[in-house]
Amino acid sequence: MEQDTLLSEMTQSIIDGNRNQAEILAREAVSQGMDLNAVIEQGFVPGIQRVGDLWEQGEYFLPELITSAECMKAVMNILQPELDKANIRARSLGKVVIGTIEGDIHDIGKSLVASMLGANGFDVVDLGADVKLDRFIATAQEVEADLICVSALLTTTMLLQKTLVAHLREQGLLDRFKVMVGGAPVNQRWAQDIGAHGYAENAMTAVQAVKELLGSRLEP
Amino acid sequence: MISKIRPKLQLLPQALVEKIIQEAYVLLERTGVFVENEEAVQLFKDAGMRVDGPEQRVFITPALVSDCLGSTPTSITMYGRDGERAYTVGGDEVHFDPGSAAVTILDPATRRQRRAETSDLVRFVRLTDVLPHIDFQSTGLISGDVPDIISDSYRLYIGLLYSAKPIVTGTFRVEGFAPMLEMLTAVRGGAQALADKPLAIFDACPSPALKWSHLTTQSLIDAARAGIPSELISMGMTGATSPVTIAGTLVQHVAENLCGVVICQLANKGAPVIFGGSPSSFDMRKGTTPMGAIETMMIDGGYAQIAKHMGLPTHAYMGLSDSKLNDSQAGLETGIGAVLAVLAGVNVISGPGMLDFESCQSLEKLVIDNEICGMALRLVQGIEQRDEELALPLFEEFSSGTQFLTMPHTRRWYREEHIFPDIIDRDTYEAWVSAGEKDSGERAGDRVEELLQQSIPNLVDPELQDRLRALMQADASNNGIAALPPLD
Structure with missing residues (x-):
């Protein structure tokens, strides 16, 4: 053919x-x-x-x-x-660690985001649901991620997004990894308040948001 | 006299009811259910069920399901705080309660949602207490001003302090059950008295598909042993966490609920269980779970019919809306849901007051919805033969001057045949203008303030208040919380 x-x-x-x-x-x-x-x-x-x-x-x-x-x-x-x-490096747009935060078993939205990021050329490590804060950080370090995406569906578990950002800041990792938050109760304001780098409303806008977020470090 | 009929909704032919149940039995036996709770897994093993692998998948035989259905009460009688008025949860009796566990409240002044605080929860509970068509209280709001760890017991505490109605509640942590049980026992005056006259219903949600988490399974076991009715809230989302067809989702729904029934019966044979749910038609465009979708209501009506066939009390999340404001969408979704729910004979109907996919409560909507519930309840009273001869005597002296307004017959029956709305606008245009040209949401807002001013808080006696406060304080202290928000 x-x-x-x-x-x-x-x-x-x-x-x-x-x-x-x-x-x-x-x-x-x-x-x-x-x-x-x-x-x-x-x-x-x-x-x-x-x-x-x-x-x-x-x-x-x-x-x-x-x-x-x-x-x-x-x-x-x-x-x-x-x-x-063949030792050819596929042009990855960046490496993303994604998961639903601990105490929260809702992972439909998170999985949609993971699928769309993967389909659009990002390397995605999907940790699933009910992911401990430490595991996000350890995995991000291990795979040398560019971005950590954290989903929460409940207002109770949403608070842990703030804790995660705080942990990263304490460990001096907030410059190394960008953090994006999402989930039903989450909004742009919340992302700003807790010091996350980005927020996305849904799986499609997430692709665009991640591209913009990582854009600066992907330029040669 | 010709006896009246209760109008009823039947969505499934009998053969389909049986086919759905049959497939659910096969699912339980062949596919099994993940049960993430050691105690429950042991109960299943003791009952001779096969449990597979580290994921603890339990395979349930049809014989055990049938046996457990046989020991589950077909009807439950709930009692309010005074232990006098009885509410039958069974047959075609219907009771509304506000949609539960909202995290925000709609602020009518700003038209925005905001975090709910203790003072909002108190107002919500007091309002529910005085609304005549809402039979049960619910722990409808989560107070943002107390730490999350005690938010389950705290909302029950407020509910018991300020309302005399039976209450629908639930745990957010395994440890939450004990203090909540202590509060309920304190109100009833003893464990046996509480089992004899249930005051609260505990909601427990399986995780779709086919999973019972540690927390919710423990709630089933603890409630069963205390004689507290568990309400099983399966919530498949069509095409996302359950099959996309309504009939296919019903199979999964029935299987998850039957597993819950079995856990309760294994924990305590004869324990009261309510077959319920909060499934939804998953929106493939928005990725949301609309509770106001007609297909959501069709799933609810379908499983209610199936549960009745199996002889179980029923519950559904109906009579709520996904709208963000008290607009026409809020009214129409709530109205259709409430009417269909009563026609389906759902015993406990949770929904009034709720907006935005079960996440927001509105006091104004609760007042409007109370009216909707009243209309729905009137509908199922049906059309009665009031007189031996229906109309003929009224026409005996018939002339062109006949009018019915002054007939004794009119005066005898008009208040029984017709209900009179509170919020619904039936004014002439001029009267509406002179009353301030208000829409239903604004009128409801005025009514909320009137009702909260008028009603004397339905407080328990001071001694019991102290006891409840001590129990709440103890639970807070056990979780490292020194102070609770002050109550007026």
């Missing part, structure tokens, strides 16, 4: 949320020895960008959005080992 045709089929497979097709195309690209960075940047990424547009336009709802994000993840699971083998 022509490479251009392959690339546009890749784009379409993500738009359609067709995981089987996307995986077949990713393997095809590997076996043909295509430039994998081009495959990602010109094949699959335009698909997830189009999905984002369709969401913004009100055409796509959460099931389409998340299915496409999961497709993207499946594709990267195939391509990443090949990139590693």
Whole structure:
């Protein structure tokens, strides 16, 4: 198959949320020895960008959005080992540690954000729900994260977002890691009050907010 | 006389009711439920159930479920603080209580939500106490001015101090149960008296899908042993934490509730349990959980029908709104929900006063909703045959000058056949203008202040006040809290 045709089929497979097709195309690209960075940047990424547009336009709802994000993840699971083998560094937009704070088991919103960040080119370490404060910090240090994203659904657990920021400040880590907060009771004002760097209302705005937040450190 | 019928909502054909129950039984037996509580897991093992792996997944046989359904009371009688007025929770009896555990209150002056404080909770409890169509009190607000650790016992403490109605409450921590039980026992005058005449209902929420957390499972066990009714609040969100179809969500809902029923019965055979919930139609565009969605109400009506088929008392979160203000959306969602809930015969209907996905309470809305509840309650009283001959005698002297206003028959029946609203506007335009051109929210705000001024606080006797205060103070001290906010 022509490479251009392959690339546009890749784009379409993500738009359609067709995981089987996307995986077949990713393997095809590997076996043909295509430039994998081009495959990602010109094949699959335009698909997830189009999905984002369709969401913004009100055409796509959460099931389409998340299915496409999961497709993207499946594709990267195939391509990443090949990139590693060839010693090519995929252009990561940044490394994000994300989780729902301790005492809080609600993780739908957090998982949506994790999926969308992952699909949009960030390296995401999802710690799940009910994550201890220390674990956020330890993991961020271990993986050399750029950003820690902390979700809380309850007003009671929301207070721990403040504690996390305080801990980071005490340990002198607030310059090293940016902190973004989210969750139903959280708002921009709260983020400012507790000294977090960023806030996002939902999974789509989170992608934009993270890009802006990390923008300065990603420029060459 | 022809006996009246109680109008009823039936959303499911009988065959579908049975199919949903049958699939729920299969889920419990084949898929199992995560039970994160050692004591409950031991109870299941003692009952011969298989428990798998470190995740403690419990597989429940149909025989055990049937057995536990057999020992669960079909009806519960709640009593207010004085122990006299009885409220049946069973059959098609319906009782409204305000939506519980809001974290903010709508400030009518600013039209903004703000954190609720003790003084708000006191006003909320006192208002609920005097509203005639709201039978049960609820611990409807969480006070932001006391530390979170004691916010569960504190809201019950305020509820018991300022209201005589039965109260719907629940724990936020495993340790919260003991002080709350002590308060309830103090009001009733003894543990057996409390079991004989339940004063409070404890809500316990499984985590969708198919999980009972440590805290909520412990609440079920502790409440069952104290004879306190547990209200099981399953809350699947269609397409997010439960199947996207209404019937599919009902299967999961029934399975989670039946697991709760089994835990209660294993802890104490014969313990009172209410089959309830707060499921929602998950909004795929916004990622939110609208309580005012018609599909949410259809899930509620569906499981109420199923629970009745199984002979259990019922509860639902209905008669509330996702609106942020007391606008027409607030009224229409609350109105539709309240009407459908009473038609479905839901025994405990939680919702009045609530806005914004169960997160905000509004005193003004509570007053408006009281009126909605009154209308809904009137509806299910149905149409009665009042006289042997319905109308013919009234036409005996019929002429062009006949009017009904002065007939003794009119005077005899008008107050029983018709209810008279308090907040709803039935003024002529001129009268409305001269009354200040107020909308329903503004009229409700005026009424809130009147009611709170008029009503003499329904206080318990001074000795019991001291006892409750001591218990609350002890719980606070145990958690390192020196002082509680002052009460007026």
